Amino acid sequence: MSLWQQLEYAAAGTQRPLLEVLDALPWNDAGLIAAIAQQHDSGAVLMLAWMNRAALEETLTSGWACYWSRSRQQLWRKGATSGHRQRLISAHLDCDGDALLLRVAQHGGACHTGRASCFYHTLDQHGLTVNCAAPSHEGSANG
Amino acid sequence: MSLWQQLEYAAAGTQRPLLEVLDALPWNDAGLIAAIAQQHDSGAVLMLAWMNRAALEETLTSGWACYWSRSRQQLWRKGATSGHRQRLISAHLDCDGDALLLRVAQHGGACHTGRASCFYHTLDQHGLTVNCAAPSHEGSANG
Numbered sequence: 001m002s003l004w005q006q007l008e009y010a011a012a013g014t015q016r017p018l019l020e021v022l023d024a025l026p027w028n029d030a031g032l033i034a035a036i037a038q039q040h041d042s043g044a045v046l047m048l049a050w051m052n053r054a055a056l057e058e059t060l061t062s063g064w065a066c067y068w069s070r071s072r073q074q075l076w077r078k079g080a081t082s083g084h085r086q087r088l089i090s091a092h093l094d095c096d097g098d099a100l101l102l103r104v105a106q107h108g109g110a111c112h113t114g115r116a117s118c119f120y121h122t123l124d125q126h127g128l129t130v131n132c133a134a135p136s137h138e139g140s141a142n143g
Numbered sequence: 144m145s146l147w148q149q150l151e152y153a154a155a156g157t158q159r160p161l162l163e164v165l166d167a168l169p170w171n172d173a174g175l176i177a178a179i180a181q182q183h184d185s186g187a188v189l190m191l192a193w194m195n196r197a198a199l200e201e202t203l204t205s206g207w208a209c210y211w212s213r214s215r216q217q218l219w220r221k222g223a224t225s226g227h228r229q230r231l232i233s234a235h236l237d238c239d240g241d242a243l244l245l246r247v248a249q250h251g252g253a254c255h256t257g258r259a260s261c262f263y264h265t266l267d268q269h270g271l272t273v274n275c276a277a278p279s280h281e282g283s284a285n286g
Contacts, residue, residue, distance in 0.1 A: 007264070007271075007273055008256050008277060009256070009276070009277050010273050010276075011273070011276055012273055012274060012275050012276045013272065013273065014272070014273040015270055015271065015272050015273075016270050016271045017269070017270040018266075018267075018268065018269060018270040018271070020270070021266065021270055021271045034177055034191055036179055036188060036191060038186075038188055042186070043181075043185070043186020043187070044186070045179060045181055045188065045244050047237065047242075048177055048179060048237065048241075048242035060266065060267060060268045061268050090265060090267075091265070091266040091267065092262040092263075092264060092265055092266060092274075093262065093264040093266050093271065094190065094191065094261040094262050094263075094264070095254050095255065095256055095258075095261045095263065095264075096261075098191075099190075099191035099261075099262075100266070101188050101262040111238050112238065113151050113152070113238055115238075118237040118238045118239075118242075119235040119236065119237050119242075119244040120235075120237075120238065121150070121235060121236040121237070121238075122233060122234070122235055123161075123164065123203065123234040123235060123236050123243070124161075124203060124233075124234065125161065125203045125204050126160070126161060127158055127159050127160040127161040127163070127164055128150075128158065128159045128161070128164045128236065129156065129157070129158050130150055130153045130154070130155055130156065130157040130158075131155060131235075132155050133152070133153075133154055133155045134151060134152050
C-alpha cells in the first residue's frame with residue numbers, strides 16, 4: 001500500500017517527515033510533479049508549472065517558488081530576472097501525491113506576458129476568446 | 144509562430160474557432176492536457192486531472208466535466224458513479240496552451256476520499272500533515 005493510500009483515512013494531524021514524502025512522490029517520467037500556483041488571498045489561479053525534487057526542496061526551504069523549466073532544462077527561480085517573484089504562503093499535496101498546490105503572494109504579474117494570471121483565454125464549444133490584453137510589450141518579462 | 148505566441152499581444156476579444164484551437168493544443172506525449180478544477184464561487188482548487196481531445200470536446204459541449212483516466216485508460220465522466228459531478232461554469236486556457244482551468248460547480252466532494260478537495264495534505268520543510276479526515280469510509284466514492 002502506497003504512502004498515499006495509507007494516509008487517505010489517517011486522522012487529521014497525522015504527520016510524515018519530508019524525506020519519506022519526497023521519496024514516495026510519484027515523479028513522472030521526467031522526474032517532475034505538476035504545481036498549481038494560486039494567489040493566497042483572492043484565490044485566483046495564476047499558473048501551472050513543474051517542479052523536480054530540487055525545485056520543490058528549494059521552494060519549501062527558501063519560501064520562494066522555484067520551478068523546473070522544461071524548455072530551458074534548468075531550475076527556474078520565478079521572478080529572478082523580472083522581479084515577479086512568488087512568496088510561498090503554504091504548499092499542499094493532493095490525495096495521490098502527483099500534484100502540488102502552492103498558495104503564494106505574487107509580486108507583479110504571474111504571466112510572462114505581464115498579465116496577472118496565465119489563464120487569460122476563455123474556451124467554450126465555439127472556440128477561444130482572449131479575455132484581456134497584455135499590459136504592454138514593455139510590461140512583459142520572461143518569468 | 145505558434146497560435147499561442149500570436150495571441151500573446153492580441154486585443155481583448157480576439158477569437159479563434161474551436162477546431163483551430165484543438166489542433167494547436169500542445170498535447171503531451173500521451174495526448175493529454177492538464178486540467179485544474181476550481182470551485183467557481185469559493186475559489187477552492189479541487190483537483191488536477193487530465194483530458195484528451197475527446198474529453199475536452201465532451202466537457203465543452205455537455206457542460207459537465209469529463210476527464211481521461213490515466214489509470215483506467217478511458218473517459219472518466221466525473222461523478223457518473225458517485226454523483227459527485229462537476230457542472231462547468233467556464234473553461235480557460237493558459238498562455239502557452241498546455242493547461243486548462245475549469246471553473247465548476249462541484250456536487251458533493253471532489254476527492255475520491257469524500258473530501259471537498261484533493262489537496263488535503265499540507266507540506267512544509269519538515270514534512271507532510273494531513274489537514275482533515277475523510278468524512279467516512281461510506282462517504283468515499285471512486286470519482
